[in-house]
Amino acid sequence: MLSVILITKNAAPHIDRCLTAVRWADEIIVVDSGSTDDTLIRCSAYTKHVFIHTDWQGFGVQKNRALQYATGDWVLSVDADEEVTPILQQAILEAMQNQSYSAWQLPRLSRYCGRWMRHGGWYPDYVTRLFKRGTAQFSNDLVHEKLMVSQGKIGQLTTPLLHYSFANLEEVLQKINAYSSASAQMQFARGKQGGLGKAILHALWTFIRTYIIRLGFLEGREGFMLAVSNAEGTYYRYLKLYYYQHNVSDKT
Template sequence: MENNPETSLIGNGRPRPRVSGVITSFNEEHNIGDCIESLAWCDEIIVVDSFSTDRTPEIAQGYDKVRFFQRNYFGAGAQKNWAMRHVRSDWIFLLDSDERCTSELRREVKTLLADGPEHDAYMMNRDVYLLGKRIRFSGWQHDRVARFFRTGTAYYENRRVHSVLHATGETPILDHPIEHHMVDRSFDEYAFRLAKYGYWNAAQCWRDGDRTSSIEVMVRPVWRFFRTYILQLGILDGSTGIVFCLLQSYSTYMKFAILWGWQTNEARGIPPGLPEFDEDESTWDGLKELTKSEGATSEE
């Protein structure tokens, strides 16, 4: 692991912990600049890109603090674990390209570092935006993620999507949120992304030994919409809520439809077209050591 912390002094004479911003990206030319600038307070920013075909690499490499890498994408957890092996700081603040660290959160983190953190990892609420409008319900009102943690104390699982972060000790929630601009420009890009997530989710289910049925293909998306729009109050998000909940239902449909298709083809002797997973042991060494220790927790 390439860790070489450099420190300066804070007001009470103690060394100021260095912070590395970590960002993962793929074809995020409309987001990457704002994301990097929201982490300008960090001592360095590591961007790990999955060989974008747009201007993402050009934009990212235009910032002096950025250390830019490109790596094949094997899943969110693999990408982030790989990035964390290359930091040169005491702490890590991690974002996806469509997320932002707010000025209020930045000040809170700086105060936390100045006072001396009592924990190794911290969670924060995540405010979701759809075409510039905040989604306050629809199942996202309690969305929390652990994105600020001491280097070497937290690692992600080997999953293609929705990888869980495991950390040492408790993970208290900070007062201020990060912003998640889930859909900032157009629905066509987001619909394509949801279809891709559906494929990756299906691949994860197949890898885990899960199977489905045609009934589940029909029922699961309907239940997802009912749960998010009615039970989780998506109706209170107005017209944005109904569109948003339908999109989430579409992703669920793609997941189970693809899984059902693979099962059907398997009976015909046709193997599923699964994506690659990262089988490099070094990517997961930190997670293995962490889960062996007592007091390890996850963000779920």
């Protein structure tokens, strides 16, 4: 038995594509964090297992909440902007019959402003998403959470999970702001240091790594845009971290 779990908030533009692609699963679990669009109505057309937790504590905590509702022997974690293709469905079903592994990594192919990105560090972008229930849980990170497998070996599938990450520049800018804030909060909690110099140097390195070292230039215009947006996210993360530290020092 397979349980599909996902978390949502205002996911109406993507959710039908995501849930239609996993209707074959034995169970679909949705945990919503307070959608104000028609996400909940759309989800209820696919599953009766829709739960609401509005005390947002980060992606990791919310995904662990979804995991607690799962009852299947196997669990597949997907995001609302991802799609399991029929070919990947077959690969997942075959992987579940393989007794040598307790978890599987899936290569993820992401779309950036209308282009599927195979360079710039975006592919294969392996993510551990399929696992036996009871062998893994998510890290309690605000953002960029990881699935931590505590039992058994991890295998790798070759068929990609499709990720509709950024439809346009508006979404890019929104996520740069949200993710840089969450990442800065995590680094602040871990005692990391920010500053203008660090922001500039790390942003420059991020651009070089994305565009040159990881061959982002092969993606044409979108490759350059990706390198710039990655650098922007890094730049603002270190600046926000500096201001978190500055605000604390002012109060003390």
